Every structure is written in structure tokens, then in C-alpha cells.
Amino acid sequence: MNTCQMCEQPNEIGGILCTGCTKATVVRLESLPALHRGLAPFLQPVGGIGAGRSGKGGPAPLPVNEEILDLRGPGGLVGAAERWLDDVRRDRGHAAITPSGGVEARLRAAVDGLLSEMAWIALSWPSAGYFAKDIRDLVNSVRSIIAPVPAVEAGQRVGNCPAVVQPAGTLCGAVLRLAPGEKALRCQWCGTAYPPYVWAQLKVWIDEDAKARDAA
Ligand SMILES: [Zn+2]
Ligand SMILES: [Zn+2]
Structure with missing residues (x-):
């Protein structure tokens, strides 16, 4: 054998x-x-x-x-x-x-x-x-x-897209949701994809952006 x-x-x-x-x-x-x-x-x-x-x-x-x-x-x-x-x-x-x-x-x-x-x-x-x-x-x-994957449910509003849109260099800011049946979050506005292994980092960016917006 x-x-x-x-x-x-x-x-x-x-x-x-x-x-x-x-x-x-x-x-x-x-x-x-x-x-x-x-x-x-x-x-x-x-x-x-x-x-x-x-x-x-x-x-x-x-x-x-x-x-x-x-x-x-x-x-x-x-x-x-x-x-x-x-x-x-x-x-x-x-x-x-x-x-x-x-x-x-x-x-x-x-x-x-x-x-x-x-x-x-x-x-x-x-x-x-x-x-x-x-x-x-x-x-x-x-x-x-790569950090552990946080739980995200289909349709859940995850936060605002933290991608920077060139050439203006401004934050995209569109609402990110996990589409049903999808594994990656994809921004419907700028097209940036966020696979599960970046979600932990994504959460950090979203929180930082939200804080900066609140402070402004
Ligand atoms: Zn084997
Ligand atoms: Zn975007």
C-alpha cells in the first residue's frame, strides 16, 4: 500500500x-x-x-x-x-x-x-x-x-468605500454592501473589490474615515 x-x-x-x-x-x-x-x-x-x-x-x-x-x-x-x-x-x-x-x-x-x-x-x-x-x-x-475574516451578511451595509478615486485623490465614500451570493464586497461606484481577507483592514479604514467625518 x-x-x-x-x-x-x-x-x-x-x-x-x-x-x-x-x-x-x-x-x-x-x-x-x-x-x-x-x-x-x-x-x-x-x-x-x-x-x-x-x-x-x-x-x-x-x-x-x-x-x-x-x-x-x-x-x-x-x-x-x-x-x-x-x-x-x-x-x-x-x-x-x-x-x-x-x-x-x-x-x-x-x-x-x-x-x-x-x-x-x-x-x-x-x-x-x-x-x-x-x-x-x-x-x-x-x-x-491577513487578519481573520469578520462576519458580513449578504445585504448588510458595511460602511463607506475607503478607496481613493484618482486623479482627484478624493475618497470614494459609496456605501458598501455584500451582494447576495457574492464572496467579495465590490463597490458599485468605483469598482474596487474587497475580498474577505481584507475585511478586517477595511473595517479599520471605514472607522477612521467615519471618525474623520465626524470631527470635520
Ligand atoms: Zn494525503
Ligand atoms: Zn468605491
Whole structure:
């Protein structure tokens, strides 16, 4: 009987990873681009928002988190995904791919490449266990930074959109509601999307904006 290289449980289907660990790895891979985007607000909570807030006594800039910089940088999530894809392609005898585009496009491409090889990885790749564990650890390290998700009900009025609308640099301020059946809050006015992993940060901004409005 085979043993799954990730969970070390008996693996009836054979191969390197069991069905559960294969599925979990697919879900983790698919979440990487969203997790990468989800880190952005934590990296530049105020810097990206501009003078529109600081002039009104908005929140002071939070210190830049080095760990987030590392994860979002070329060596972080995208670097890990590209290295694993390189290894897979090498072991399959495929030519290496030269990454191109911005970090988000490269991460998407590397994730898509890994997903397309997932069946072979789970069945035949001797490194599948290390790969699956590394992806799990990456996802967990991002999740540990991103705050826990506050409960938001469909239709609930969450607050006013804290996005800054360029070029005027003014706060959007439209009412945010979670549409029924949606997982992310999307501002109907400026189009900014707020997935659940940024809701804790979103709440902080909304509260700060409300305080600034009350004080004005
Ligand atoms: Zn397993
Ligand atoms: Zn908005």
C-alpha cells in the first residue's frame, strides 16, 4: 500500500499524493493570486491612498511589514511558484518558461502552469510531497498576516468605500454592501473589490474615515 507523501496516510489510489491532499493543493494554488493581492493593502495601507486622507486627520501610515514585502516581492509567492514550475517542467523534459510581465501576471502564469501539471504531479512526481507542503506553508504564512475574516451578511451595509478615486485623490465614500451570493464586497461606484481577507483592514479604514467625518 502506498503512503501519501503529504499526510502520510494510506493512499489507495496509488501515486504520490492522496486525493484529499491533491485537492487541497489545487485549492491552495488557486488561492495564491488572490492572497498576493490580499497582501497589498497591508503593505501600503495609507501610502497608496494619498493626501486625501492625511489632510483630514486620517490614520497614520502603518510601518511597512518586511515579511509582506518579501512575500509580494519577486522572491516571494511568485518566485516560489515559478521555481516549482521550473522543477516540474525540467522533470517532465519540457523547456523552461521565461517569466514575463508584472509580478501578478507572472504569478498567475506560474499557478496556471502548476495546475495544468497537477495530475502528473500527484501521480508520478517524486517531489510532489515537498511541493505540496511548501505550497501549504506559503498559504499559511500569508493567512497568518491577513487578519481573520469578520462576519458580513449578504445585504448588510458595511460602511463607506475607503478607496481613493484618482486623479482627484478624493475618497470614494459609496456605501458598501455584500451582494447576495457574492464572496467579495465590490463597490458599485468605483469598482474596487474587497475580498474577505481584507475585511478586517477595511473595517479599520471605514472607522477612521467615519471618525474623520465626524470631527470635520
Ligand atoms: Zn494525503
Ligand atoms: Zn468605491
